[in-house]
Amino acid sequence: MLNHIRPAVVMIALFTGVLGVAYPLAVTGVAQAAFPGQANGSLMRDKAGQVVGSALVGQSFAQPGYLHPRPSAAGKGYDAAASSGSNLGPLNPDLIARVKAEADALRAETGKAVIPADAVTTSASGLDPHISPAYAELQVARIASARGVGEAQVREVIRQHEEGRTFGVLGQPRVNVLLTNMALDARFPRPAEG
Known part of the structure; x- marks a missing residue:
């Protein structure tokens, strides 16, 4: 059972980090740099x-x-x-x-x-x-x-x-x-x- 739980937890952590943190920060950074008035x-x-x-x-x-x-x-x-x-x-x-x-x-x-x-x-x-x-x-x-x-x-x-x-x-x-x-x-x- 641990063999099934560990990959699931790793995938949740990975996708949370990539899609929940890194991607929004990257998009926000690009928007602030390229279009600060509109982004705000x-x-x-x-x-x-x-x-x-x-x-x-x-x-x-x-x-x-x-x-x-x-x-x-x-x-x-x-x-x-x-x-x-x-x-x-x-x-x-x-x-x-x-x-x-x-x-x-x-x-x-x-x-x-x-x-x-x-x-x-x-x-x-x-x-x-x-x-x-x-x-x-x-x-x-x-x-x-x-x-x-x-x-x-x-x-x-x-x-x-x-x-x-x-x-x-x-x-x-x-x-x-x-x-x-x-x-x-x-x-x-x-x-x-x-």
Whole structure:
């Protein structure tokens, strides 16, 4: 029996050492050397060096001088510990009522009849850091008014942060909300708290 147990214990120890310790350390070391920003979560810092968020995780911006992200169903909103979609089907009356209320509020705010889908629907994770260029454009007038600058200036900052399709064919054009809001703060004074 000892002849069967000893090789099993040796194999467990060997594979634990190789696959549980050496391989993760090697991958982490390569990632830290080649892509330190991405390996550490793509954290974004303000001028004072304080972390303000990750370029990969959506967060709430409610002030009028900022791009607003798409709605979140993660926990109580943008909770990375509770990442998930709403799990409500397209015919669910609660989902229909929420989307209608948010679309009506945006129509009243902007005077536009057509509202981009990502302005009123959550992403699968509830933490999508991007919005569509159409949703960003819908917010230009509000941001410009809150910051006391021209719409063309706000539009220019947004366009500078518009990302195209990945590899030219995957996904849709998008705007990273956090990066754009940081650029707005850098270019124009931070809006009053409200």
